[in-house]
Amino acid sequence: EDKVVQSPLSLVVHEGDTVTLNCSYEVTNFRSLLWYKQEKKAPTFLFMLTSSGIEKKSGRLSSILDKKELFSILNITATQTGDSAIYLCAVTSGSARQLTFGSGTQLTVLP
C-alpha cells in the first residue's frame, strides 16, 4: 500500500524564521511528488517534483526531491503570518496516476 508520511505534524514559529517541512514516501511506480498549501479552503498547488536533486523555487519557498532516499523537503525562508496553513505532500504513482496524500504539517507563524 502506498504511504506518504509528513513531519512534523505541527510547527509554531515566529515571523522571520526559516522552516523545513519533511515528506517521506513509499509507493509503487513513483511518478511525481506534489506540494500543496491549504488555508481555510481548497489546497492550492505549490510545486511538482519529478527529478532528484533539482530544486524548485518560488519566492521564499523552495523544494527538493531525493528519489534515492525517498523524501522531499519544503523550505520556507523569512516566514510571514500569511504562510500559516497546512502544507500537504502528495505522490502520484502507477499507470493510473493515483494520488496519495500525507496527513499534512500545520504551520503557524506568529507575529
Added chain:
Amino acid sequence: EAQVTQNPRYLITVTGKKLTVTCSQNMNHEYMSWYRQDPGLGLRQIYYSMNVEVTDKGDVPEGYKVSRKEKRNFPLILESPSPNQTSLYFCASSRTGSYGYTFGSGTRLTVV
C-alpha cells in the same frame, strides 16, 4: 477562468437519504478525483477517473459511487449516507494525472 466547481458548498442531511455532490471542470482535463478530508487523516482518495467511462476505486470507496459520462462532470453519489460519511469533500482534476491537480472549493457534508 479555469476552475473546478463543486456544489453544494454545505449540506446537512439525514441518514439514508440519497444525495449527489456535483463536480464540473472547464479545463478539458482527463483525470478527475474525489477526496475526503478528516482531521488527522489528511486527504484520502475515494474514486478517480482517467477519462470518460473509466473510473476506479481509491483508498476509501465504500458507501460511494461515481460516474463519468462526460469529460467535464464527475458527480459523487451517496446512495445511503451514514454519519461516518460526515466529512469535507474535495473534487480535483488534472491534465495528465502526474501534474498538479486543481481542487474545487470543497463540500462540507454533515449526516445526522
